[in-house]
Amino acid sequence: MVLQRNLCWRWHDLKTMRFENYTVEEIKLEQKQIVDGSGLQVAIFPYVEKHDQDSAKVSLTCRIVDQEEEELRNFFLEVRLSGEFKVEDDGEVTDSEITSEALLANNSLSILFPYLRASISQITSIGSNEPVILPPVNILDFVEKNRVNK
Structure with a gap:
């Protein structure tokens, strides 16, 4: 399933992040x-x-189980969805701390998460x-905790 989105966010008139589309890539359900x-x-x-410095495919996978041990499981669900994102610069040279990498890594996850919730x-x-x-x-707390735990 692919849904077209052409949403655009602008930060401090410096960078624009474009959410091109998202795809539900995989659904596994055992009940x-x-x-x-x-x-x-x-x-x-x-x-x-990352496709290049300013564009990326960002994926979120959610796994939900009732038991960790596979033999004892009554319920298993795994959903993976991905979105295509592109960051554009307005060309002005600034001392901005907002980088394309930060936008792609953090903000894209915040944008995708509601689609994951709805799919589940x-x-x-x-x-x-x-x-x-x-x-x-x-999501920003989640990303930070995930980075610390690696």
């Missing part, structure tokens, strides 16, 4: 019995694949389960 949603373990994995809710609402609704996440 042996109905789960109520309590006790589910959620993990989110970001990945930035839609997928899990099919059938007899209550939908899994991920809470809003401060």
